[in-house]
Amino acid sequence: MILLGELALWIALPIGIWGAVAGFVGGRKGRGDLVLSAEYSVYAVFFLLILTSAGIITAFLTDQFQYWYVANYSNRELPTFYKVSGLWAGQRGSLVLWALLLSLFSSAAVFTNRTKNREFVPYMVGVLLTVSSFFLVVLLFADVNPFERLPFAPADGRGLNPQLQNYWMTIHPPTLYLGFTAFTVPFAFAMSALLSGKLDARWIVITRRWILLSWFFLANGIIFGMRWAYEMLGWGGFWFWDPVENASLLPWLTATAFLHSIQIQENRGMLKVWNMGLVTLTFLLTIFATFLTRSGLIESVHTFAENTTIAFIFLAFMGIMAGISVLLIAWRYPLMKSENQIQSFLSRESAFLFNNLILLGATFTILWGVLFPLITEGITGQAMTVGPPFFERVNLPIGLALLALMGIGPVIAWRKASRRNLIKNFTTPVAVGAVVVAGLYLRGVHHGMALVTFGLSAFVMTVIIVEFVKGTKARASIEGEGHLLAFFHLVSRNRRRWGGYIVHVGVVMVFTAFAGAAFDREVVQTLDPGETISIESPFGHEYTLTYQGLSSPRGQNMVRQAVALMTVEKDGRPFGSLTAEKRLYRMWEQSPLTIVGIRQTLMEDLYLILENVNDLGGAFENEAQAQRATFEVQVNVMVEWIWYGGFIVTLGSIIGLWPSRGSPTTTASRSQTGGKRPALAARS
Amino acid sequence: MRDNGKFFVGFGGVALVVTYLIWTGVSDTMLYYLTPMELMARVAEDPTFHDVGVKVSGRVEVGSWTRAEDELLHHFTVVDLEDKSVRFPVEFRDMLPDTFNDTDVVDVVVEGRFREDGVFEATVVLAKCGSRYEATAEELLG
Numbered sequence: 102m103i104l105l106g107e108l109a110l111w112i113a114l115p116i117g118i119w120g121a122v123a124g125f126v127g128g129r130k131g132r133g134d135l136v137l138s139a140e141y142s143v144y145a146v147f148f149l150l151i152l153t154s155a156g157i158i159t160a161f162l163t164d165q166f167q168y169w170y171v172a173n174y175s176n177r178e179l180p181t182f183y184k185v186s187g188l189w190a191g192q193r194g195s196l197v198l199w200a201l202l203l204s205l206f207s208s209a210a211v212f213t214n215r216t217k218n219r220e221f222v223p224y225m226v227g228v229l230l231t232v233s234s235f236f237l238v239v240l241l242f243a244d245v246n247p248f249e250r251l252p253f254a255p256a257d258g259r260g261l262n263p264q265l266q267n268y269w270m271t272i273h274p275p276t277l278y279l280g281f282t283a284f285t286v287p288f289a290f291a292m293s294a295l296l297s298g299k300l301d302a303r304w305i306v307i308t309r310r311w312i313l314l315s316w317f318f319l320a321n322g323i324i325f326g327m328r329w330a331y332e333m334l335g336w337g338g339f340w341f342w343d344p345v346e347n348a349s350l351l352p353w354l355t356a357t358a359f360l361h362s363i364q365i366q367e368n369r370g371m372l373k374v375w376n377m378g379l380v381t382l383t384f385l386l387t388i389f390a391t392f393l394t395r396s397g398l399i400e401s402v403h404t405f406a407e408n409t410t411i412a413f414i415f416l417a418f419m420g421i422m423a424g425i426s427v428l429l430i431a432w433r434y435p436l437m438k439s440e441n442q443i444q445s446f447l448s449r450e451s452a453f454l455f456n457n458l459i460l461l462g463a464t465f466t467i468l469w470g471v472l473f474p475l476i477t478e479g480i481t482g483q484a485m486t487v488g489p490p491f492f493e494r495v496n497l498p499i500g501l502a503l504l505a506l507m508g509i510g511p512v513i514a515w516r517k518a519s520r521r522n523l524i525k526n527f528t529t530p531v532a533v534g535a536v537v538v539a540g541l542y543l544r545g546v547h548h549g550m551a552l553v554t555f556g557l558s559a560f561v562m563t564v565i566i567v568e569f570v571k572g573t574k575a576r577a578s579i580e581g582e583g584h585l586l587a588f589f590h591l592v593s594r595n596r597r598r599w600g601g602y603i604v605h606v607g608v609v610m611v612f613t614a615f616a617g618a619a620f621d622r623e624v625v626q627t628l629d630p631g632e633t634i635s636i637e638s639p640f641g642h643e644y645t646l647t648y649q650g651l652s653s654p655r656g657q658n659m660v661r662q663a664v665a666l667m668t669v670e671k672d673g674r675p676f677g678s679l680t681a682e683k684r685l686y687r688m689w690e691q692s693p694l695t696i697v698g699i700r701q702t703l704m705e706d707l708y709l710i711l712e713n714v715n716d717l718g719g720a721f722e723n724e725a726q727a728q729r730a731t732f733e734v735q736v737n738v739m740v741e742w743i744w745y746g747g748f749i750v751t752l753g754s755i756i757g758l759w760p761s762r763g764s765p766t767t768t769a770s771r772s773q774t775g776g777k778r779p780a781l782a783a784r785s
Numbered sequence: 786m787r788d789n790g791k792f793f794v795g796f797g798g799v800a801l802v803v804t805y806l807i808w809t810g811v812s813d814t815m816l817y818y819l820t821p822m823e824l825m826a827r828v829a830e831d832p833t834f835h836d837v838g839v840k841v842s843g844r845v846e847v848g849s850w851t852r853a854e855d856e857l858l859h860h861f862t863v864v865d866l867e868d869k870s871v872r873f874p875v876e877f878r879d880m881l882p883d884t885f886n887d888t889d890v891v892d893v894v895v896e897g898r899f900r901e902d903g904v905f906e907a908t909v910v911l912a913k914c915g916s917r918y919e920a921t922a923e924e925l926l927g
Contacts, residue, residue, distance in 0.1 A: 264883065336880060451795070458796055462803035469807055474818055484818040486840050488896070488909075491814040495806045627855035691888045695880075712880055715854060731855065733880065 106156015121230035128223025147204035167254035224293035260688030269329035277322030283315035288384035317754035352386035370440030508561035534560035554616035603753030610746030617739030681711035850887035885912035
């Protein structure tokens with residue numbers, strides 16, 4: 102199985118290259134046989150990469166430590182779950198996963214377009230297989246072959262970094278990769294539209310579900326990463342503006358911009374060049390994100406290892422793709438004339454445009470911050486850095502402006518908003534926002550930026566709720582339906598719009614949670630068993646934690662644990678218990694891992710960290726004297742809103758993604774091609 | 786693009802604001818990123834450098850880490866990666882990351898101020914177990 106996997110990797114490359122060439126040549130010359138061959142190549146590469154991944158997973162599951170990759174990321178006692186996720190634990194395997202997911206989405210794109218949109222297919226396949234082939238070349242020739250063998254077979258592997266032995270960490274990278282790779286499909290369609298000269302909104306209509314799919318995976322991937330950081334890495338923090346975190350945020354920001362700007366092109370025939378630019382930029386940023394993780398160019402807790410070969414190959418690839426895209430856009434520029442112009446600053450076009458500009462502004466500031474050490478070293482010879490204070494300062498006003506636009510965009514009129522439109526739609530939300538700010542201020546919330554955030558959040562929420570209520574009422578009275586049924590029909594008839602609003606609700610919740618962090622509290626104290634720590638939450642609750650002492654069990658793949666037990670009282674009543682630990686994992690015996698205890702409630706989390714045990718060695722040996730320990734107790738405000746917000750974003754995205762029966766796109770293209778699979782649509 | 790005179794006005798406005806934010810953000814928060822050797826050279830040249838926030842990358846000296854009893858206060862020594870004789874003590878009042886230790890090869894980035902008494906007062910410590918990341922064949926043998 103392992104050998105088969107290795108063989109499959111080698112076979113996949115020539116097939117990928119052949120398919121890419123066949124796609125481009127077939128498209129150019131109108132050769133249906135070549136195009137068909139290219140499409141089969143997509144499926145073939147997918148199948149071969151399944152074999153490759155299965156080979157790697159088999160090597161992990163059967164402890165084949167003669168393979169360098171397995172020896173570095175696994176050990177015998179590692180739980181099976183983490184052996185399977187070994188596929189993406191390190192750089193080599195995660196490149197395989199990337200290629201696998203890309204080929205999965207490529208196959209899905211080819212399959213769903215087997216009988217429609219045929220005029221786009223040849224070049225789309227060409228682009229998709231070009232990107233796949235690039236990753237295969239990297240895997241085989243950049244010194245990162247996952248099947249590299251050692252000259253001997255070590256008795257045991259070096260184990261998986263304990264920080265990665267966490268549920269969220271196993272799903273965070275694949276989810277991000279799903280988002281990154283899914284975006285290659287819209288990019289491929291866009292390039293195909295440029296090459297074939299079919300530059301109306303068709304390519305956008307075809308790919309908007311793909312764009313949303315990619316966006317949805319990126320959003321979830323980022324949130325899973327925050328969850329992991331909150332539980333494992335940050336001891337209460339969830340975002341550190343680390344270069345690699347930032348790199349995952351960049352394509353999400355531009356994809357968000359793109360999701361909005363395509364609506365202007367669809368509705369008003371504007372921004373065609375802009376959209377081409379955005380789709381290209383987002384694609385390049387997905388590659389940049391892997392590049393940053395893999396090249397070790399910029400120091401980060403996430404980077405795998407320095408590998409200059411990879412850095413060079415990725416840079417060259419990004420440069421070539423960027424160059425070709427820009428040339429194509431320049432070549433087709435005359436075909437992308439705008440059909441309309443912006444009539445007023447007070448219009449939905451304008452609100453969407455500002456949303457785009459601000460999102461790009463955020464992208465640029467983050468990119469600037471990430472690359473700042475390189476830029477300064479290049480120019481002055483002395484590296485300078487910027488850290489979280491920079492990112493927070495710059496992105497706070499940007500984030501607030503976006504939040505405001507999120508309330509304005511959905512209800513302001515297209516073309517030119519009348520005075521009536523403005524008054525009708527904004528009086529109530531603005532009033533609610535103002536009342537919330539005033540109410541909070543009177544209740545003693547005096548943090549300026551948090552107040553602004555809460556006020557804007559209330560404004561946006563009111564806008565959305567009013568829209569839902571109005572829509573439901575209108576439908577109920579026109580169709581004579583009950584309100585619940587009317588609501589259901591309202592959403593299902595225009596899933597994209599209402600799904601989008603639901604996504605907005607989720608995003609607003611996440612923003613609110615960020616503002617809540619301004620009110621976090623913490624206490625540090627050293628205790629003997631029987632002693633207590635008290636902390637008062639910003640909501641006025643009094644938590645008292647009584648230290649019950651340490652125990653030292655031994656979990657799977659661990660040498661020892663030191664588990665501290667605390668009983669908790671909230672406002673004088675029993676509130677269960679919390680444990681916090683130090684764990685010593687096998688193969689990682691010099692670095693104990695800190696495991697926090699979290700008691701989650703809707704408005705505040707009680708968060709317990711076992712900071713230090715005075716005699717940790719003794720505690721691991723279960724010695725009665727070794728009990729004295731230092732704890733940190735935090736109250737983290739509204740963190741749960743991030744996870745709930747993420748859940749609502751997911752819900753809204755699924756509503757938007759759900760295929761609607763008889764959508765205009767599919768019927769239109771079916772009737773064009775007569776529902777049969779044509780050998781090839783007319784050449785451009 | 787005939788259509789978008791206003792577009793460009795908006796673009797210019799947003800670009801100006803973003804530039805302003807970046808400019809002030811950078812000038813107020815940027816830090817020197819130095820090696821221990823460069824840090825020593827700087828302070829020798831210009832004593833006011835003691836008051837400037839800096840970020841320094843180096844390696845934790847094996848066996849140099851001590852921790853105050855019952856208190857969140859750590860001391861350890863950072864050495865230069867190239868010239869092992871260049872070193873300075875670090876004082877840090879917070880929780881150290883799990884990846885930090887003084888028995889293995891640990892690379893650190895410390896952020897803070899190099900005080901006049903020769904102690905580096907760190908506000909942020911990032912640690913990376915250099916040797917733990919990926920091992921070569923020889924290391925796996927051993």
